[in-house]
Amino acid sequence: MDELAEHAQDPADGEESAAAGRSPWRGEGGQIVLAATPIGDAGDAPARLLRALAEADVVAAEDTRRLLALARRLGVWVEGELVSFHEHNEQERAPVLVAHAREGRRVLVVSDAGMPSVSDPGYRLVGVAVAGGVPVSVLPGPSAVLTALAVSGLATDRFCFEGFAPRRPGDRERTFAGLADEQRTMVFFDSPHRVGDTLAAMAHAFGEDRRAAVCRELTKTYEEIRRGPLSELAEWARDGVRGEVTLVVAGAEPRAARTEDHVAEVVARAEAGERLKDAAAAVAAATGLSKRELYQAALAARG
Numbered sequence: 001m002d003e004l005a006e007h008a009q010d011p012a013d014g015e016e017s018a019a020a021g022r023s024p025w026r027g028e029g030g031q032i033v034l035a036a037t038p039i040g041d042a043g044d045a046p047a048r049l050l051r052a053l054a055e056a057d058v059v060a061a062e063d064t065r066r067l068l069a070l071a072r073r074l075g076v077w078v079e080g081e082l083v084s085f086h087e088h089n090e091q092e093r094a095p096v097l098v099a100h101a102r103e104g105r106r107v108l109v110v111s112d113a114g115m116p117s118v119s120d121p122g123y124r125l126v127g128v129a130v131a132g133g134v135p136v137s138v139l140p141g142p143s144a145v146l147t148a149l150a151v152s153g154l155a156t157d158r159f160c161f162e163g164f165a166p167r168r169p170g171d172r173e174r175t176f177a178g179l180a181d182e183q184r185t186m187v188f189f190d191s192p193h194r195v196g197d198t199l200a201a202m203a204h205a206f207g208e209d210r211r212a213a214v215c216r217e218l219t220k221t222y223e224e225i226r227r228g229p230l231s232e233l234a235e236w237a238r239d240g241v242r243g244e245v246t247l248v249v250a251g252a253e254p255r256a257a258r259t260e261d262h263v264a265e266v267v268a269r270a271e272a273g274e275r276l277k278d279a280a281a282a283v284a285a286a287t288g289l290s291k292r293e294l295y296q297a298a299l300a301a302r303g
Contacts, residue, residue: 024052024139030101032109032129034122036141039113039244040219042073046141050076056108058100060085060093062121066112085109087121094125101134113244114144119163119189144218144246145187152185152213152248153227159185165198165247167191172198176205183251192216192241199234202249206230211250217243257287259297266298276302 024033035052038044053059053076061067064082071078085093101107109116109125115138116122129136145161162179165188166172179186190198195214202212208231216224222243226233230249262283269279276298284291 022048022051023055024048024137025055025106026135026137029135030104030106031135031137032097032101032107032125033137033139034109034116034126035139036115036143037067037070037110037113038219039142039144039147040217040223042070044142044219045070045074046139048139049141050074052108052139053078055106056080057105058083058097058107060097060107060109060125062086062111062116067110080106080108085121085125090121090124094128097125098129098132098134101129102132114142115140118143118145118161142219144189144215144244147218148213148215148246148248149185149187151215151218151225154185154211154213154248154250156185158183158251159187161187163189165190165194167194169197169201172201173205176201180205181252181255183254185251186249188247188249190245190247192243192245195241195245195247196234196237196239198247199230199237202247203230203234206249206252210252213248214241215246215248216241218246257289259289259293262287262289262294263297263301266294267301270298270302 024035025031033052033056035049036046037049053071053074056078057080059067059078059080059082061082062085064084067082068078083093085097097107097109109122111120111122114120117126126136149156149159160182166175188198199212199214202210209229212228212230212233214226214233214237216222216226220243226236266276266279266283269282270276274282277295280295280298281291283289284294
């Protein structure tokens with residue numbers, strides 16, 4: 001932290017960061033730049049995004065029409081070649097874009113909203129570029145994941161992003177069952193028409209009292225944040241909601257270790273060749289459980 005603070009106070013570094021028109025491109029060679037776009041309010045567009053849109057030789061956009069509409073709102077003219085780059089053609093387009101960069105062209109990659117490669121096309125392209133030795137950089141900016149997390153009122157020190165909640169009931173049940181003991185705050189995207197079913201499934205898997213937040217239309221005119229227990233939020237969203245939705249769910253409380261949950265581990269270690277007492281002592285040291293109770297329970301289990 002001290003090194004970060006010292007770096008942040010470097011006057012020369014501050015002057016460079018303040019240069020709103022600073023080029024997003026590094027050097028003169030070809031390269032790929034992933035750029036975040038506004039998740040709602042066009043006014044959130046970073047200054048360097050405007051210059052990147054104007055200077056790129058190739059702009060790979062998830063939806064070219066939406067990208068041109070954004071450029072018009074930003075007052076930017078896109079002169080480079082505009083190509084579609086979405087989840088259905090990413091695998092075949094990635095080598096083409098890397099080839100453009102290898103030939104010296106500046107390739108800008110944008111999604112419909114937020115950061116490319118975060119639940120959007122991009123990560124396969126980065127993998128191909130890295131394997132081919134092509135420089136990759138990023139223009140940071142708006143992110144629905146971090147925006148929702150920050151405003152949720154839930155813990156932010158440890159979190160995980162789980163992408164879009166599963167559509168099918170069976171898939172939802174299995175996914176949420178596997179996450180029931182996750183102790184980090186969880187962030188999901190979801191369809192406004194399915195969010196009621198998703199919250200109900202979460203309440204069943206995580207517990208009705210688990211805290212959560214439904215973040216709707218972030219940064220837009222009708223932004224709304226609903227916080228409360230999963231059961232209450234599920235009832236509120238039962239008939240669906242409007243707009244784009246990000247869900248933030250509190251992590252599980254740590255469960256106290258129980259002797260019966262670790263007896264099988266002691267027995268397995270003993271069957272692998274350890275003395276039963278040594279196996280019980282090792283598991284006790286790792287879990288904080290009583291060595292004597294583990295030993296006795298393992299003896300009973302083997303008998």
